[in-house]
Amino acid sequence: MTNRSKRTLVGWACAATLMALVGCGKKEEAAPAAAPAAAPAPAAAASAAEPLKAAWVLLGPIGDAGWTHAHYLGIKAVEAEFGDKLKATYVEKVPESADAERVLRDLAAQGNKIIFTTSFGYMEATVKVAAEFPDVKFEHATGYKLAPNLGVYDTRFYQDAYVSGMIAGAMTKSNVLGFVGSFPIPEVLRNINAYTLGAQTVNPKITTKVVWISTWFDPPKEAEAAQSLINAGADVLLQNTDSSAVLQTAEKNGKYAFGWDSDMSAIAPKAHLASNVVYWGPYYKKAIKDVMDGSWKSSRDVWGYKEGANGVIKIADAVPEAVKKKIEATDAGYKDGTIDPFMGPIVDNAGKERLPAGQMPTQEWKDKVDFYVKGVEGQVPTGK
């Protein structure tokens, strides 16, 4: 997600410092033993036998059941794909600070040929270290700064949110949906809007209430925010935060909610309507293959349903058959490019037209979403 730089756990500076200290635990994946290169072999043959070294810089622990876990599954997928042709290394819990730079420099010096930095807050560190190691390829998730040896990649999570909205629209009884947001940045606003627009395709009377918690990860606070939405009348919740607390709060209250980032169906069997997941594996496969072939180019890649990077899975049996049909059609539309959640007309909740009818949104338009669509209550907090 964008702007992980704000991801200090609580406002307490000392707590944040501590967490930073706790981090930096470095782990090397037990990769298939690199065959000891036969010393006398000619250089060319030796390099052919040597596995390509790739490294990941991860924000959280791989066991966070969310953002970092999804990246970890991507790493597992490329390990399975390339076998002993690849030596994958990852470093968990790297703070988005000067430490990230040190970790990156370290990984580049160790001979990694491609390094993935998996959070927005690593942007400056990645740009800086990429300039120092022109022979190493860098890939930065959710960022926007490019360099000859630095590419960026992202996924279309809002495609998931739109599909979840359709389900929510069919399942709500109060016609009020709830959304627990982290920070009011374009990525999260896109998800809120897509969720609302999706719901309105099924049920035009839908309104969405939003509560911002100013953190990506604080399970008790996520639960509190969910509870306050339920108290205010919302009965189907979605969250753009990292734990399953919102889903569990819905379960406790006999309401509905969704999984986010990974499959959370087992956690709340009654409340769980579907899980919005992201698959980083396909992109990692492509990037590593390109490096192996020597065809890697710096580019900005935003992948979605079409590339197998997103999906809404484990849709509950309670969801009406007609909606499931509609979702299948939407999936197909995503794949052939005929459906986009933000296809015009898009009207914001102050009544202003943001995209004329029939027009497809450009990537640039999506990058700059800073409003709520019609049906979302309140105003985007601006800090002004």
Add this chain to the structure above:
Amino acid sequence: MNEVALLIAATLASGTPLALAGLGLLINEKAGILNLGAEGMMLVAAIAGFATAFTTGSDTLAFIAGAAAGGLLAACFGALVIWLNTNQYATGLAVSLFGYGFSAFVGVGYVGQKLSERVPFEVPGLAQLPFIGPALFRQHPMVYVTIALIGASMWFLYRSRGGLVLRAVGESPESAHALGYKVRWIRLLAVVAGGALCGLAGAFLSVAYAPLWVEGLTAGRGWIALALTTFATWRPLRVLFGAYLFGGVTMAQFALQGAGVNISSQLLAMLPYLSTVVVLALISRNPAWIRINMPASLGKPFHPGA
């Protein structure tokens, strides 16, 4: 009206872990020991409690396990700072770091697991009252236990002989030693009791409040509890009110957002901390308030016979 009742209910639940941990730290500090390890003790207790609840299905056992885990870690801390006279600040920070890492390590298998369903608790009879029922009497039992513990500690600290001895140890360990009290053992008891209360707070978060386990679950509440003891000028009842104030401001800002009130969420997120700072500043204006209540030997090691 109904929303106000729900807001009050949410406030009580939100303040409970802070009140428990704050009370535990207060008892430590009254005995002259500053334990910065609250976050670590809460995390270790949270996973101990969650694992116990997951395996046995019993919340009571889970809270006992949480208190035991918190108390055990606190005992290790106590042995280090009381007998080996290690620096209390550094050792406390080490306990926090250790607790974070250790709980993450042993908790890996519990991430994404769910506890079996619980029947919501209601105070018989009172829960059906209009307004007051949903506001006050449909809480987790631990919410009421916390209030009882605050009351008990007020009696203990200020009305009982044991409390007097404990405070004497925190004010002037030399005098207490000269009178024949075993200063070190009394301090250890206070540290273990404080750890057990932090443990209850951690277990409440993972077993009743969230209820789930994930690395770093407490998300800084141990540090807030530490601030709370100063905020409350080392008075148990003020710890409780401080915790509710903190929980109340947090919940109120969520409720305002849910109601569509247009205020910057960043500003709202700041409010609980801002209110803490304001109250601290007000309290500090009167030095006597601090002097009367702050244990004179807080954070200082004690060397008998020195």
